[in-house]
Amino acid sequence: MEPDGRPLGRAWTGVRAVDVVDVFSYLVVLGLFIQVFPAVISESFLVALLTAVLLKLVLELVLAVKKRIVARIRNSDRALIRVVNVVALLLVLPGSKFLVLELVDLVFGDAVHLGGFFQVTLLIVVLMLVRGGVRRLVIR
Incomplete structure (x- = not known):
């Protein structure tokens, strides 16, 4: 711990060790997808690394939105509010894949x-599974 109570290494960046582990895990998965699927392309290692960082940021945002919607579903007493939030969740799930595709295209061209949509869906599912597995394995 730093003298002011913050964890070591976060004095100036605000980046947690778990974030770095996530980005490296995403980079490995992205590299595997580049090797296995001809439709998944990255021009260089640096671009793949930056893509992994972008994926980390987007997926953290999407996970936060999903958690918030699920909390609203659980905490709601009214059926109409639950239905509206379930519909919102059903829109966010595929919408997040389109968001990833569009942001990657916007940032990296x-x-x-x-x-396509199905490769990105599979990529995100694998990213989440690897993220959970690596966190269980490395971070206790």
């Missing part, structure tokens, strides 16, 4: 191509 032709330097990165993640394939």
Whole structure:
């Protein structure tokens, strides 16, 4: 711990060790997808690393939105509010994949191509599974 009570290494960045582990896990998964799926393309290692950082940021945002919607579903006493939030959750799930595709295209243009909707869906599922597995394995 730092003298002011913050964990070591967070004195100036605000980046947690778990965030770095997530980005490296995402980079490995992205690298595997680049090797396995011809539709998934990254021009260089640096671009793949930056894509992994972008994926980390977007997926953290999407997870926060999903958690908030699920909390509203659980805490609601009214059926109409639950139905509206379930519909919102059903829109966020596929919408997050389109968000990833559009942001990657916007930020990296032709330097990165993640394939189509189904490749991105599979990529995100694998990213979440690897993230959970690595966190269980490394962070206790």
